[in-house]
Amino acid sequence: MDIAIVGRHTKVSEDMRQKIFERMEKVESLAPRATRAEINVVHERNPRLASDRERVEITLHDHGVIRAEAAADDRHVALERASARIVEQLRRQHERRAKRHNSKPSLHAVVAQDLAADGTDARSGSSEEERVESVESWEGAPHDATVEVPVDGTPITIRSKTHKASPITVAEAIDQMELVGHDFYLFLDADSGLASAVYRRRGWTYGVIRIEDETESAGRESA
Structure with missing residues (x-):
């Protein structure tokens, strides 16, 4: 070393x-x-x-x-x-x-794998039939299934995947981020129950972004 x-x-x-x-x-x-x-x-x-x-x-x-x-x-x-x-x-x-070996892959790991796969799975030349099949597969897709949703009038398709994940703390998410060597990490926050992402800032500090439904937030504020 x-x-x-x-x-x-x-x-x-x-x-x-x-x-x-x-x-x-x-x-x-x-x-x-x-x-x-x-x-x-x-x-x-x-x-x-x-x-x-x-x-x-x-x-x-x-x-x-x-x-x-x-x-x-x-x-x-x-x-x-x-x-x-x-x-x-x-x-x-x-x-x-x-x-x-005995646990499920993390939410972040699944997303990273999908991003890596995108480089070798281009579908810009998809036919109309393939686009229709893509839409049909999107409807009612089970958890952990990968589907592709076409953007009307364009050759663009959006890869989407739903993954089940166990909630972890922000500290645990930072540990996982450092473990995989990425600049951000997606996770379910155990404290807030929200979909969140930790990310590396300048120096030795970190940030966290949480996604909250604005309708639920407005309901709590008016209560």
């Missing part, structure tokens, strides 16, 4: 580099197929952040991308915390993989 160490607004001492290599040995033992680890050691110049002036960011390229960061007034402490978070994510990843 390649290890890249970068200092931002600071120099990384040999002692710190040695500590990083030691921590990455443990990480590599849990992720033997990881190809690269990027460690940023950041010194915050803002005096208001004195208690968190030393930050360590770790990005691990394994099956996907796994990230963790920690801040403290001592960079060695920040390294310990960040590496511990990476290790915890890897352990949870192993647990999920062990259970995956």
Whole structure:
């Protein structure tokens, strides 16, 4: 595994580099197929952040991308915390993989598979008969069935798939997003019961979008 160490607004001492290599040995033992680890050691110049002036960011390229960061007034402490978070994510990843053989695919996984399939399943030359069959298959389509809906007067068809998914928390959705290495993740929010999507923002922050029926929302507000 390649290890890249970068200092931002600071120099990384040999002692710190040695500590990083030691921590990455443990990480590599849990992720033997990881190809690269990027460690940023950041010194915050803002005096208001004195208690968190030393930050360590770790990005691990394994099956996907796994990230963790920690801040403290001592960079060695920040390294310990960040590496511990990476290790915890890897352990949870192993647990999920062990259970995956007996579980249904996630909503996001199904969507990703369909998007990948679109590149090899073009139907721009569909005949009128095929379009009619497509509409008929749309009506009454069962869950987990893939159907194609034509756009009238155009060669465009829309691939649609309904998938059953178990509700998960936002934190679990972020873990899954990092596991698959995507920039967003579709899920059913266990707290709100709404169809939602988490996404990666700039830096080390995330966002979440929830879709709510405006008629139901208006009904609650008027109650």
